[in-house]
Amino acid sequence: MAKNALLWYKRTMKPTDPERQQAHAALLVAHDIAVAALAGGVEAILAAVGACHQSADRLWGDARAAGSDPAAEAACAAGCGWCCHQPVEASTVEVLAIAARLRIHPDIAALRARLGAWSGGRICPFLTNGTCAIYSFRPLKCRGLYQPDPRWCMATFAKIDPPEDGSPICHRAFTLPRTLFDAVGQGLTRPLHRAGLDCAALDFAPALKAVLDRPDAAAAWARGDALFPDRVRFHGWIERDFSL
Numbered sequence: 001m002a003k004n005a006l007l008w009y010k011r012t013m014k015p016t017d018p019e020r021q022q023a024h025a026a027l028l029v030a031h032d033i034a035v036a037a038l039a040g041g042v043e044a045i046l047a048a049v050g051a052c053h054q055s056a057d058r059l060w061g062d063a064r065a066a067g068s069d070p071a072a073e074a075a076c077a078a079g080c081g082w083c084c085h086q087p088v089e090a091s092t093v094e095v096l097a098i099a100a101r102l103r104i105h106p107d108i109a110a111l112r113a114r115l116g117a118w119s120g121g122r123i124c125p126f127l128t129n130g131t132c133a134i135y136s137f138r139p140l141k142c143r144g145l146y147q148p149d150p151r152w153c154m155a156t157f158a159k160i161d162p163p164e165d166g167s168p169i170c171h172r173a174f175t176l177p178r179t180l181f182d183a184v185g186q187g188l189t190r191p192l193h194r195a196g197l198d199c200a201a202l203d204f205a206p207a208l209k210a211v212l213d214r215p216d217a218a219a220a221w222a223r224g225d226a227l228f229p230d231r232v233r234f235h236g237w238i239e240r241d242f243s244l
C-alpha cells in the first residue's frame, strides 16, 4: 500500500465544479434548517441535527440515483467496517444530538457499556461485527465515506495488509458524497457559530463519552459553558468555502 495514502486521499478529494454546485445547494438546505432552529432554543437545535442528517442522506440518494457520481459502484455495505478504524470528526452540536439520541435508545445499557469500556484506539466503539450500532444517527463524516475497494480502506484505515486476489487495489476516491456531507455540516454549524455557539470539531467517541451521562450537556453548551475537554478537540470551527 502506498506509504502516503492519506496524503493521496486528501489531494484527490478536491471537489469538481459540478460537485461544488451540489455542495452549495446542500449547504443552503442545512443552513436554513439551522437558522430556523436557532429561534426555537436548544431542543430545536438538537432536532436540526437529525433533520440535517436526513437531508444529507436524501441529497446524496438523489445524486446517486441520477448517476451523477460513480459511487453507485461503491463497495460499502453492512458487514464491511474498515472505514470505522479511524478517529471520527464530529461537531459539538452533532455530538450533543447523538448523545441525546443515545440516552433514549432501547439498547442504551449495552451501548453505554461499549463506550465505557472503550479506551481509545482506531476501532470505533460502535462497530459491531462490521456494522454500526448507531447507524441511523451516526455522524455526517461517517455518512459521507464511500470507496470502491474495501481493500483500500483495510490497508489505509485498519493498517492491515489486504488479501491478495490478483487484481490491483482501486485507489479511486469518491469525492461527491464526502463533499455533500461536509457541506451539510458546514451549513448546519455556520449559523450556530455566528450566533456564538461553540461548533468546534471533536474526536467523536471520547467527546461522546464526556457528555453521555450529562443530560444537561446541551443546555450547558447553549449557555456557553466549557463542556468538552481540550483532549477531545481536534480544532476550532473553520469556515469552508462551498460557494460557486
Ligand code: SF4
Binding pocket: 081, 083, 084, 085, 088, 124, 125, 126, 127, 128, 131, 132, 133, 134, 135, 138, 139, 142
Ligand atoms: S459511528 Fe458507526 S459508522 Fe461511524 S465510525 Fe463508528 S461504527 Fe463506523
